[in-house]
Amino acid sequence: MLELNAVTLAYGPVMAVREASLHVRQGEIVTLIGANGAGKTTILRAVSRLLDPKSGAIMFEGRDLRGVAPDRVVRLGLAHCPEGRQVLARQSVRDNLELGAYIRADRAGIRQDLEMAFDLFPRLRERASQLAGTLSGGEQQMLAIARALMCRPKLLLLDEPSLGLAPIIAQEIFNIITNLNQQGVTILLVEQNAHMAMRTAHRAYVLEAGQIVAEGDARKLADDERVRQAYLG
Amino acid sequence: MPLAWFLQNLVNGLSIGSVYAVFALGYTLVFSVLGILNFAHAAVFTLGAYLTYVLAVGEFGLNGLLAGATMPFKLPFALALLAGAVLSGLAGMAVEYLAFRPLRKRGADALLALVSSLGVALILVNLIQYLFGAEIYSFPPDVLGSLPPAILFHVGEGMVAMRTIQAVLFGVSLLLLIGLVWFIQFTKQGKALRAVAENPDTASLLGISVDTFTLGTFFLSGLLGGMSGTLIGVSFGLSGPYFGVAYGLKALAVIVLGGLGSIPGTVLGGLVIGLAEAFLPPELSSYKEAVAYALLFAVLLARPQGLLGKSAEEKV
Amino acid sequence: MEDLLARYGFLIVTILQQALLGLSLYFPLMTGQLSLASIGFYSLGGYVAAVMGTHPALAPLREALGFSMYPLEWLVALLASSILGVVLGYPALRLRGIYLALATIAFVQILGVLALNMPITGGAIGIFDIPQPFESRLAYAWFFGPLLALTLFFLWRLERSGTGRLFFSIRENELAAGAMGVNVTARKVQAFVIGCALAGVVGAMSAPLLNTWNTRQGTFDAAVACLAYVLIGGARSKWGALLGAALLVSLPELLRPLKDSRMILDGLVLVLVCVYMPRGIAGLFDRRRA
Numbered sequence: 001m002l003e004l005n006a007v008t009l010a011y012g013p014v015m016a017v018r019e020a021s022l023h024v025r026q027g028e029i030v031t032l033i034g035a036n037g038a039g040k041t042t043i044l045r046a047v048s049r050l051l052d053p054k055s056g057a058i059m060f061e062g063r064d065l066r067g068v069a070p071d072r073v074v075r076l077g078l079a080h081c082p083e084g085r086q087v088l089a090r091q092s093v094r095d096n097l098e099l100g101a102y103i104r105a106d107r108a109g110i111r112q113d114l115e116m117a118f119d120l121f122p123r124l125r126e127r128a129s130q131l132a133g134t135l136s137g138g139e140q141q142m143l144a145i146a147r148a149l150m151c152r153p154k155l156l157l158l159d160e161p162s163l164g165l166a167p168i169i170a171q172e173i174f175n176i177i178t179n180l181n182q183q184g185v186t187i188l189l190v191e192q193n194a195h196m197a198m199r200t201a202h203r204a205y206v207l208e209a210g211q212i213v214a215e216g217d218a219r220k221l222a223d224d225e226r227v228r229q230a231y232l233g
Numbered sequence: 234m235p236l237a238w239f240l241q242n243l244v245n246g247l248s249i250g251s252v253y254a255v256f257a258l259g260y261t262l263v264f265s266v267l268g269i270l271n272f273a274h275a276a277v278f279t280l281g282a283y284l285t286y287v288l289a290v291g292e293f294g295l296n297g298l299l300a301g302a303t304m305p306f307k308l309p310f311a312l313a314l315l316a317g318a319v320l321s322g323l324a325g326m327a328v329e330y331l332a333f334r335p336l337r338k339r340g341a342d343a344l345l346a347l348v349s350s351l352g353v354a355l356i357l358v359n360l361i362q363y364l365f366g367a368e369i370y371s372f373p374p375d376v377l378g379s380l381p382p383a384i385l386f387h388v389g390e391g392m393v394a395m396r397t398i399q400a401v402l403f404g405v406s407l408l409l410l411i412g413l414v415w416f417i418q419f420t421k422q423g424k425a426l427r428a429v430a431e432n433p434d435t436a437s438l439l440g441i442s443v444d445t446f447t448l449g450t451f452f453l454s455g456l457l458g459g460m461s462g463t464l465i466g467v468s469f470g471l472s473g474p475y476f477g478v479a480y481g482l483k484a485l486a487v488i489v490l491g492g493l494g495s496i497p498g499t500v501l502g503g504l505v506i507g508l509a510e511a512f513l514p515p516e517l518s519s520y521k522e523a524v525a526y527a528l529l530f531a532v533l534l535a536r537p538q539g540l541l542g543k544s545a546e547e548k549v
Numbered sequence: 550m551e552d553l554l555a556r557y558g559f560l561i562v563t564i565l566q567q568a569l570l571g572l573s574l575y576f577p578l579m580t581g582q583l584s585l586a587s588i589g590f591y592s593l594g595g596y597v598a599a600v601m602g603t604h605p606a607l608a609p610l611r612e613a614l615g616f617s618m619y620p621l622e623w624l625v626a627l628l629a630s631s632i633l634g635v636v637l638g639y640p641a642l643r644l645r646g647i648y649l650a651l652a653t654i655a656f657v658q659i660l661g662v663l664a665l666n667m668p669i670t671g672g673a674i675g676i677f678d679i680p681q682p683f684e685s686r687l688a689y690a691w692f693f694g695p696l697l698a699l700t701l702f703f704l705w706r707l708e709r710s711g712t713g714r715l716f717f718s719i720r721e722n723e724l725a726a727g728a729m730g731v732n733v734t735a736r737k738v739q740a741f742v743i744g745c746a747l748a749g750v751v752g753a754m755s756a757p758l759l760n761t762w763n764t765r766q767g768t769f770d771a772a773v774a775c776l777a778y779v780l781i782g783g784a785r786s787k788w789g790a791l792l793g794a795a796l797l798v799s800l801p802e803l804l805r806p807l808k809d810s811r812m813i814l815d816g817l818v819l820v821l822v823c824v825y826m827p828r829g830i831a832g833l834f835d836r837r838r839a
Contacts, residue, residue, distance in 0.1 A: 050434055069444075070437035079438070086435045088428050095424055102425060103440040151440065270647060335824045344583060345823045348780050351773050352819030359813045482658060482769060485651055493647075523662035526655035533652045534640050 001026045001155055001186055002047065002078075007056030009042050016042045017210045019056065024155065024188050029181050031189040031197040031218065034207035035230075040190040041083050043207075044157050047188075048073050048080040060155070075103050079153035083160050083190075085140040087147070089133030093124055096132050096143055100150030110150070117146040120176065138169035145176065155186045162193045174200045198222040206230075237391025242511040248399035249468075250507020251406035254500045256461035256480060257487035258413065259325075259454035261499045264488070265430040266450045269343045272350040273328045274458050275481025276357035277321050279474060281459020282466035283361055285317030286370055296366025310376050314405075318459040325455020326448050328353050334444075362474040370471040377401065377467075402464050409460060410500060413453070417496070426450065479522070486529035492542020501540055558687030562758070564791075564798045565693035569751045571778035571790025572700055576744035578784055579713070580737045581720035582642065585772040586653035587748040589660045590634065592767030594626035594752025599676040599762040600669060601625065611680075619682055619692075623753045630749025634742040642737040645723075657767060664764050675763025679756050692754045697791070700747065704787040716740055781822045783829030792830045 002024040009017040017039040024030045032040050045051045047058055049070040058065045060078055068076075088096050097117055101110045118125035121142040127135060132143060141161055148156055158177070162170035174196050181187055191197035198204055198218045206214040206227060214227060221227055256278060263271045291307035293299040308316065332353040336346045374382070377397060384400070386393045417423040428436040429446045437443055462477060483506070491502030506525045513521055532539060573587040601607055601622045611618050641652045664670045671677075683689060707713040715736055718726045727733045756762050774797070782793025800815060822829070 048438055050437065069442070070434075071440050071442040074438065074440040082435060082438060086432060088431055088435065090431055091424060091427060098421070099424060099428055099439050099441075102421070147439075332820060332823075336827075339824070339827070341823070341827050345780070345827050348776060349820050349823035351777075352816045352823065355816030355819065356813050357816075359816065363813065478769060482654060486655065489648070489651055519666045520662055523659050526658040526662075529655040530652060530659070533644055533648055533655075537644055537648050 001061055002188065003057075003059040004043070004047070005057045005059070007043070007046060007058060008054045009039070009046050009051060010054050011042075015210060017046075017207075020207070020210075020212050021056075022205050022212065022215070024186060026154075026186050027181070027184070028203060029177065029187045029189060029201040031191055031201035031204045032207055033191055033194040033197055033204060036192065038207040039210040040207055041159055044080060044082075044159050044188070044190055047157060048078065074151055074153070077152075077154035078157065079148040079151055079155070080157040081144045081148040081159060081161070083163070085137070085144045087132040087135070087140050087143050089131065091132060092129050093132055093135070093143060094128045096147050097124075097150055100147035103151055113150055113152070117149065121146055138165050138172070141165060141169075141173060142176075145173070149180070149185070153185065155188065156180070158187060158189045160190060160192060162191065162196060170196060194222075194227075235389065235391055237388045237393050240386075240388055240393045241391075243508070244393060244395050244399060246508035246511030247504065248395075248403045248507075249510065250504040251403050251410075252461050252464050252503075253480075253484065253487050253507050254503025255406045255409050255457050255464075257484040257491075257499045257503050258410075258496065259457040259461075260484055260488050261491075261494060261496055262450050262454045262457075265494045265496075266426070266447055267333065267337075267346075269333075269346050270350075270485070271328065271333075271451075271454065272347060272481070273332060273354040273357065274325075274454065275477040275484070276354040276361075277324050277328065277455045277458040278462035278465075278480060279361060279471075279477035280324055280357060280462070281317050281321035281455075282462035282471050282476075283365055283370070283474075284320050284459070285313050285463040286372060286466065286471065288316050289313035289376055290373060293364075294366050294368050294370055296368050297362065298364050300366060310378065314460065314463055317463055318456045321459020321462070322452040322454075322456035324357070325451040325453075325458065328455070329448055329451040334447075358474045358477075365474065367473050369473065370466075372467045372470070398468050402468065405460065405464060409457065413457075414496070422449075483525045486525040488539075489529050489537075490532050490539055492539030495539070495541045498539055498541030505540075558685060558690075560799060560802055562686055562689045562693060564794050565690060565697050566751060566755060566758075567774070567778060567798055568791040568794040569693060569697055569700065570748060570775045571782070571794055572697075572704070572787070573744040573748035573751065574775050574779050575704075575784075575787060575790055576747070577737070577741045578779065579716040579720060580740045581723065582737055582741065583646070583650045583776075584653045584741060584744065585650055585769075585776065586634075586637065586641075586656055586741075587744055587775060588767050588772040589653075589657035590630045590745040590748035591752035591755070591771075592657075592660060592664065592764070593633065594630055594749035595756040595759075595762045595766055596664065596670055596676070596752075597626040597629055597749070598622040598753035598756035599679050602679045602757065603676055604669075616682060619754075619757070622756075623750050626749040626753035627746050631742055631746045634745030635738065638738040638741045638745075639734070642734055642741060654769065654772070657769065657772060661764050661767055664767070671763065673763070675761055675765075677761035679760050679762065681757045681760060686758070689754070689758050692758075693751075696750065696754070701787060701791075708787070712736075712739075777819055779829075781819070781826075781829050785828070789829055796830070 004020055004022050006019045006021055007017065008019055020043060032043065034040050042051065046053055049065060049068055060076060065073070088099065097114055098110065101113065104110055123139055124143055124146060127139065132140065135143060145161065161173050165173065170193065177187060177189065178200055189197055189201060198221065201218040203216065204218040204221045205212050206221070214221060214224065259274045260270060287293060287304060288308045289310050292303040293301065295301065328350065332349040333346050336349055380397045383394050383396045417427060425436065425441045426446050426449070428439065428441055429443050433443045465480065487502040487506055488499050490505060491498030491500070506528060509528060510521055510524050513524060570587060570591060574584065577584040601618070614621060637656055641649060644652055665673055715731055718731065719733055719736055723733055778790050778793030778797055780793070781796060782789030782791065797815065800818065
């Protein structure tokens, strides 16, 4: 569904990602793990077109994303739940969710999905009229995920969903991720918390200083000595 | 304190203050989305006044390229006001396209964008001078139709006169403000605009086109500018193509007083300055123009974030 | 040749004068501060010279000093500008970015209103018939030329000195400089006051040149022009103001045949330079600093 071919990304003169290749098949959960600054977020930003690759191609459902504007990506069925949650703090929870469905025009369907989002995350229903900025970290993460789902994406990009969250809440989030996948959402998950990510995903890639150094079945990779030492110790 | 004196000054202050607020909101809208001040706004203000004049009165002045020309039609004032405002909105979009967008695409310094907008202002104002000439344009006294020039109220022992134009200023400004607030708070596109202002990257990820909304913001800003320019022009006459400069600088005082980027702050700031100017004792009337700047200075020294702004988070 | 000099004499002198005004803006820019106050001090300096040159109470002093009256005017303007610069600078320079620029704009506007209303400044009419030391315009180059050369030399030394490095460190990263023990506000004020003092002296020199002095010397438009010189010439180079002034002052002259549309072209040049030459003319020659 998603394919990166030898993608090189840079911020000005600083090289962030070197010739990375990865793919995500429909129905999978693929995780990209690596240390801070390895380039994981950069890759996601390139996929959602907030960043232009210096070289290489990014294909989504067979279509080259080169030249596509970032606000058009979501119309292709690709939703990005960014690092740091990035909820719209000055607007209400409900408004955040409704803006998640910005590209849609079917009011009835949106209302339906809003209800489903509240069913999935009951705590959001409680706080529907509150300003998003007043929510706790875990609640904001749930809001960010719910918001990304409001456009009924085919592929969901999740950037460090467990960052800064207590382990119990993080586990909840990963459970939800597994659930969503079972309901048919393909997921590319970027995580620093390799442990949980490897247990949730089908396949994994390891990113080190901008380069993919390992890839394969998540369980098998979790057992790999190098990976264990570097990321799971 | 005589009630009539107080009410008279209140009327004067609120009517001019509300126009200051509307004009200053043009700066505020652009600032909240781009984080910079659009110094071409005052030129759009001026342009709006001239355009509405021509649409309402139907003829040009005695100087400039279009000297002596007449329009094939004349519009009733309300329509001319609206049309002038829409054209100003388009001019505002042109400013974004010419002065700001190219610089953004190149990642240029905010300061450069400021100067670039000054350049566009210079072009616009001089274009106006070239076409319209530098003379004074006065709206004819019957431009508002057959309304009485003023309404007199007897209050206590005195009299309060509300000129019709003051009522128009206040009324139109109020309508614009209500419309703007309703749009921004309660409509889907308004919320999308707020999203762009708060976090452009995230807005993009939701499918909101930052470029389109930026253009839209400039349209709104230009609309407000053109409207307020016309209202001032009808009140005080168009003293020349540079008549917008003084109001432009005063509007800067308004937005700082209210808090940069805050819409309610801008409204408050406009009213405060309007009232301060109105309540100025007559002995000091020659210093009236300094009131806004003195307030600006005082605010910057005592509370830079303004009356309703949040603490120092400047983007320039 | 004589004919050419006479025709372009005023142009040359204006370029020198405007370059100096641009440089008065450059000093605070060295610490990264955008100030539009220079034009106010220029106006102040001009009024000082105008008053000293025409006020009846000072006639005996003028008699006694003769030509030396002019340097005295410059000195008084320098002192007045410096003092007012410190008074304005200390509170204002605690503000950052656009707030400082707005404060300086406000200051200039207030000065303008004051000048319109004080009897000593002649109100709206201003002061006229200011005694002129020279017959021809070009001769004023004897005032502005040496001052410009002196200022550029001073800047050349300053850039290499400890103080200069401190200024630049503040421009690069104010927080870091402060953390390393630099008294940021004091340094910013220092740069600011030098700029104000320079503007004051230029004003004092300009009053005789223009023969009359009023509030039209201290407008927002004039402040914008100074900013334009520096930006177009290059905000990171001491030569910027001179290059920018040379271009922008001579442009209307070169475009004289286009008469009415020259101001439009001025604006166009400003926009084009901002878009295509953001580092200004000097920046084109400066490939070292990325």
